[in-house]
Amino acid sequence: MKGAGLRVYTALYLVFLYLPIVLLPIFAFNDSTVIAFPLGGFTTGWFAELAAVEALHAAVLTSVKIAVITALVSTLLGICAARAAARYRFPGKSGILGLIMLPLVLPEIIVAVSLLVVFLQIGLPLSALTVILGHVLICTPFAIAILNPAFQSLDVSLEEAAVDLGETAWGTFRLIVLPLVMPGVISSLLIAFTISMDEFIIAFFLSGSDATLPVYLWGQFRFPQRLPVVMALGSILVLLSVLLLVLAELARRRGARRRGALDTGGFL
Amino acid sequence: MALISLTGIDKFYGTYHALRGIDLDIAEGEFFSLLGPSGCGKTTLLRTIAGFEHPENGVLTIDGQNMKGVGPNRRPTNLVFQNYAIFPHLTVAENVGFGLRRSPLSRADKTKAVAEALAMAGLDGYGPRAAHALSGGQRQRVALARALILKPKVLLLDEPLSALDRKLREQMQTELRRLQRQVGITFILVTHDQEEALIMSDRIAVMFDGRIAQLDTPEGLYLRPNSRAVGEFIGLMNLLPGMLRPEDGRLLADIPGLGAIPLPPDLVAHGAAPGPATFGLRPESLSLMSPGGALPTGQFVDGTVTERTYYGDMTYYEVALDGAPDPVTCSMKNLVSRPVLERGARTRLAWEPGALILFPDG
Numbered sequence: 001m002k003g004a005g006l007r008v009y010t011a012l013y014l015v016f017l018y019l020p021i022v023l024l025p026i027f028a029f030n031d032s033t034v035i036a037f038p039l040g041g042f043t044t045g046w047f048a049e050l051a052a053v054e055a056l057h058a059a060v061l062t063s064v065k066i067a068v069i070t071a072l073v074s075t076l077l078g079i080c081a082a083r084a085a086a087r088y089r090f091p092g093k094s095g096i097l098g099l100i101m102l103p104l105v106l107p108e109i110i111v112a113v114s115l116l117v118v119f120l121q122i123g124l125p126l127s128a129l130t131v132i133l134g135h136v137l138i139c140t141p142f143a144i145a146i147l148n149p150a151f152q153s154l155d156v157s158l159e160e161a162a163v164d165l166g167e168t169a170w171g172t173f174r175l176i177v178l179p180l181v182m183p184g185v186i187s188s189l190l191i192a193f194t195i196s197m198d199e200f201i202i203a204f205f206l207s208g209s210d211a212t213l214p215v216y217l218w219g220q221f222r223f224p225q226r227l228p229v230v231m232a233l234g235s236i237l238v239l240l241s242v243l244l245l246v247l248a249e250l251a252r253r254r255g256a257r258r259r260g261a262l263d264t265g266g267f268l
Numbered sequence: 269m270a271l272i273s274l275t276g277i278d279k280f281y282g283t284y285h286a287l288r289g290i291d292l293d294i295a296e297g298e299f300f301s302l303l304g305p306s307g308c309g310k311t312t313l314l315r316t317i318a319g320f321e322h323p324e325n326g327v328l329t330i331d332g333q334n335m336k337g338v339g340p341n342r343r344p345t346n347l348v349f350q351n352y353a354i355f356p357h358l359t360v361a362e363n364v365g366f367g368l369r370r371s372p373l374s375r376a377d378k379t380k381a382v383a384e385a386l387a388m389a390g391l392d393g394y395g396p397r398a399a400h401a402l403s404g405g406q407r408q409r410v411a412l413a414r415a416l417i418l419k420p421k422v423l424l425l426d427e428p429l430s431a432l433d434r435k436l437r438e439q440m441q442t443e444l445r446r447l448q449r450q451v452g453i454t455f456i457l458v459t460h461d462q463e464e465a466l467i468m469s470d471r472i473a474v475m476f477d478g479r480i481a482q483l484d485t486p487e488g489l490y491l492r493p494n495s496r497a498v499g500e501f502i503g504l505m506n507l508l509p510g511m512l513r514p515e516d517g518r519l520l521a522d523i524p525g526l527g528a529i530p531l532p533p534d535l536v537a538h539g540a541a542p543g544p545a546t547f548g549l550r551p552e553s554l555s556l557m558s559p560g561g562a563l564p565t566g567q568f569v570d571g572t573v574t575e576r577t578y579y580g581d582m583t584y585y586e587v588a589l590d591g592a593p594d595p596v597t598c599s600m601k602n603l604v605s606r607p608v609l610e611r612g613a614r615t616r617l618a619w620e621p622g623a624l625i626l627f628p629d630g
Contacts, residue, residue, distance in 0.1 A: 155351065157351060158353050158355060158356075160320060160340070160347075160349070160353065161353035161355070161414075162366070163339070163340050164318060164319075164320075164340045164345075164346055165346065165366050165414065166341045166342075166367050166418070167341060167366075171369075175369075176355060180356070180357055
């Protein structure tokens with residue numbers, strides 16, 4: 001058969017990629033504290049146990065709080081940067097944009113340690129706030145990468161037409177620009193939220209006593225008997241992450257269709 | 269009094285001088301065209317009137333008001349963009365009614381105004397449609413209705429027909445002209461299509477290189493171009509090198525191939541001086557006759573057909589005149605009774621000395 005080798009390779013690749021994730025729910029419903037085959041009986045007990053742990057609830061709450069604020073702030077910064085990149089010419093533009101995108105390729109541990117040094121030097125106590133600052137730093141490049149095409153593809157004459165028809169600059173932004181880039185804004189919010197929720201290294205260095213969910217989970221690995229609970233929690237997180245990313249992509253496609261624009265493939 | 273008055277307008281992009289001292293008055297109710305090749309500054313001039321470009325020098329007044337520091341949203345002008353700039357996320361009715369958002373009219377009056385504007389643009393019943401699903405011609409109508417609903421003193425049109433196919437373009441030319449007469453407001457059209465400018469305008473400003481080369485009626489531009497560049501840009505023009513020489517107290521135009529003729533009186537008044545000159549002659553001022561044929565009026569010359577181009581209603585012949593350095597083009601209406609001349613055929617050309625245009629050299 002033609003292309004058989006390629007098919008086998010694709011199948012193996014997908015198994016390699018997704019098998020560990022498939023194992024999560026399997027062990028989450030396994031009636032044994034040992035994470036190994038053969039499986040014991042079926043149980044939903046680990047999920048029930050999840051509901052009873054106070055520290056876990058606090059960690060989830062902290063994470064959600066951090067992720068929501070991070071998503072809002074980095075998307076707002078992304079809108080400003082993408083708008084400036086699309087509309088204005090200023091000296092050093094490409095250099096500045098390159099610098100903003102740099103955290104995308106810097107090792108996260110370097111970013112985390114550097115931030116830790118800076119915060120300790122200026123005397124900012126480690127808390128949810130410092131994690132938010134770190135997360136905004138790494139999420140803003142993603143926001144810009146998502147929003148930039150949306151702003152670039154926006155026809156200047158649409159804004160000029162709105163001004164010509166009597167709108168103010170702010171009215172034009174609200175009535176014309178924002179609705180047209182809204183799918184990009186939604187994708188940016190969802191992706192920044194997801195990144196912040198999953199992020200471990202920066203949160204580990206900067207969270208102080210406000211442990212985020214990944215930091216809390218890391219702490220739980222010291223207690224082998226609690227591993228199945230972590231598996232249960234992991235299953236829920238994977239499900240939520242997939243759901244959010246699908247929503248982001250749907251929003252983007254819907255927007256592209258509504259504008260009658262050619263779908264050039266989004267961030268995903 | 270002029271509705272729009274421009275005095276000494278200069279516009280620079282960096283060191284590039286896009287508009288060079290433009291002086292222009294446009295009257296109320298006029299259909300005015302800015303005509304020129306791409307890069308001549310016509311769109312910059314239009315955008316200056318709209319308020320999107322800010323001239324470094326000069327004064328622009330609209331209806332007696334100096335427009336310096338007045339934004340596009342506070343000028344009594346509306347612009348139809350080249351790509352129409354239809355808001356893709358709104359319906360046709362929302363697009364057309366966009367300019368009424370800040371108007372004190374009641375909701376019912378606004379709805380009525382939108383319906384009227386749609387009807388005027390020939391878009392009855394299109395109101396609820398999604399704007400991004402419209403065809404090119406429909407988008408253009410939406411753009412027109414959207415700009416006219418505010419009853420501007422001036423409607424500015426930036427090459428509005430260039431994206432349409434030929435049939436639709438001709439139809440829209442007639443319709444725009446009708447619409448302008450109906451609403452009675454000043455239209456300023458930017459176009460690179462000389463035919464379109466001739467068909468639609470009351471007056472035309474021909475622009476080259478940031479300057480107005482000639483400002484005249486369509487007939488004036490066609491019959492009395494003031495320079496070779498304008499003559500060549502508008503319609504077809506045979507350019508014939510020759511000499512002006514004095515004889516018996518009057519000027520003779522000596523044109524190789526056409527002979528020496530007394531300069532027609534209106535060209536004498538033009539300030540003609542002896543010396544080398546270029547003469548222009550439109551193709552329709554030359555007509556083919558059979559060799560040796562009787563000649564009712566004017567003068568005639570003999571030559572050989574070197575090329576024949578068939579256009580359906582017309583045939584264009586290229587004829588090498590005996591004694592002339594370059595062939596001339598002449599156009600003939602295709603009549604059933606008129607024989608077709610093939611390449612190489614000998615022919616006799618009648619021409620009207622009164623149609624001669626003089627371009628002093630230098």
